[in-house]
Amino acid sequence: MTDARQANPADGHPWAGHARGSSGYRRIILALFAAGVATFSQLYSVQGVLPELARDLEITSAQAALAVSSATLGLATAVIGWSAVADRIGRLRTMVIAVVAAVVLGLLVPAAPGYEVLLVLRFVEGLALGGIPAVALAYLSEEVSALYAAVAAGTYISGTSLGGLAGRLVAGPLSEFVGWRLGTLVVGLLAACAAAVFIVSAPKPRRFDPVPRSAPGAQTLWGKLAVSLRSAPLLALYAQGFLLMGGFVAVFNYLGFRLEAPPFLIPASLSSLVFAVYLSGTWSSRKSGTLVARRGRLPVLLGSIGVMACGLAVTLVPWLPAIVAGMLLFTAGFFGAHAVASGWIPQLGNGGRAQAASLYNLAYYGGSSLFGWAVGLAFVPFGWPGTVLFVGVLMLVAATLAARLLRHVEA
Numbered sequence: 001m002t003d004a005r006q007a008n009p010a011d012g013h014p015w016a017g018h019a020r021g022s023s024g025y026r027r028i029i030l031a032l033f034a035a036g037v038a039t040f041s042q043l044y045s046v047q048g049v050l051p052e053l054a055r056d057l058e059i060t061s062a063q064a065a066l067a068v069s070s071a072t073l074g075l076a077t078a079v080i081g082w083s084a085v086a087d088r089i090g091r092l093r094t095m096v097i098a099v100v101a102a103v104v105l106g107l108l109v110p111a112a113p114g115y116e117v118l119l120v121l122r123f124v125e126g127l128a129l130g131g132i133p134a135v136a137l138a139y140l141s142e143e144v145s146a147l148y149a150a151v152a153a154g155t156y157i158s159g160t161s162l163g164g165l166a167g168r169l170v171a172g173p174l175s176e177f178v179g180w181r182l183g184t185l186v187v188g189l190l191a192a193c194a195a196a197v198f199i200v201s202a203p204k205p206r207r208f209d210p211v212p213r214s215a216p217g218a219q220t221l222w223g224k225l226a227v228s229l230r231s232a233p234l235l236a237l238y239a240q241g242f243l244l245m246g247g248f249v250a251v252f253n254y255l256g257f258r259l260e261a262p263p264f265l266i267p268a269s270l271s272s273l274v275f276a277v278y279l280s281g282t283w284s285s286r287k288s289g290t291l292v293a294r295r296g297r298l299p300v301l302l303g304s305i306g307v308m309a310c311g312l313a314v315t316l317v318p319w320l321p322a323i324v325a326g327m328l329l330f331t332a333g334f335f336g337a338h339a340v341a342s343g344w345i346p347q348l349g350n351g352g353r354a355q356a357a358s359l360y361n362l363a364y365y366g367g368s369s370l371f372g373w374a375v376g377l378a379f380v381p382f383g384w385p386g387t388v389l390f391v392g393v394l395m396l397v398a399a400t401l402a403a404r405l406l407r408h409v410e411a
Helices: 023-057 061-089 091-111 115-129 136-143 146-178 180-201 221-229 232-260 268-295 297-314 320-348 353-374 376-405
Strands: none
Touching (some): 023 061, 023 115, 023 146, 023 232, 061 091, 061 232, 061 376, 091 136, 136 146, 146 180, 221 353, 232 268, 232 376, 297 320, 297 376
16 A cells, blocks of 8 residues: 555655545545534534523523533543544544544433533533544644645534534424433434544545654654744634634523523524524635635635624624624634634644644633633623623734734745
């Protein structure tokens, strides 16, 4: 079998990765798309049932939001550890172990007997789920031709958006009629199907060999992390994940509570349909890869943040069609920005791609955990305007850091 380090008999050059249109390229895109669906349908299914969960367990909206934050905190805690595992046993094997463990734990969540046990199960589920985002983009960047890396990364991100949509849209409507437990159980079964597609479709890695801990000259995990943390451009990209994802999750956490309250009084079976705006993120994450090839990464990143801000401002209008339109823009902008930032990380993290990507995910889900709860401190006393102001400040800081620290960087 041709190895990545051997000459290609056709042109005398080393194998440069799966080219767009090849069988290997199609398989890796399908596999990572399915992995994104399996991961994010489980991670955010609870978000679609928060009002019902709060009523059932007799807790506040901010306490209910911790059911989301506990899973994202677990994921953030685990991503660096998963990246180290991937360096030892391989990218694909690591992701297979992670997705199987996550599916098993996800099927246990609906059986949680109380609030505290629910939080513990969600945290452990997040620990398992961390193995996919921690490794997926490093695996992709190593196995796909560099010419198509941005487009391929956008496709993976579109899978994560579709997974998040599926989890919310399935669990939300079901929760009103059969309870949040059965709703999340159905999502767990759908995630198991997507995980099976990933395992069957993913091609065997050809450009990476696991490095034994004792290998001469092997850089330590902490050494690789230190390299990434000394890079100002990488720190700016980590800030994008921390601030933008934090604001994004917070908006969706509290939107359901807003729509169920006066003047809207929309039941959960209908308010959860607002999550269909995720389809705009599925489109924008792929479109961003095309725009990067023409315009460059930084202009697309800043433009995406601008679209987010415009959409969030529109949601202040107390009219349901305006809220839906604003959320369409907000979601499209977020996933465009996330696709650019996350796809940029492996290109700059040559000292340790998996570790650089893991630090991004640590920031990304750390922001989700922190701000997904903290914005509730503004929502409870000040309502939706307080939420918009809080999230607007997060976006402004993210855009300022990107403009200052990434303007001379292009990859």
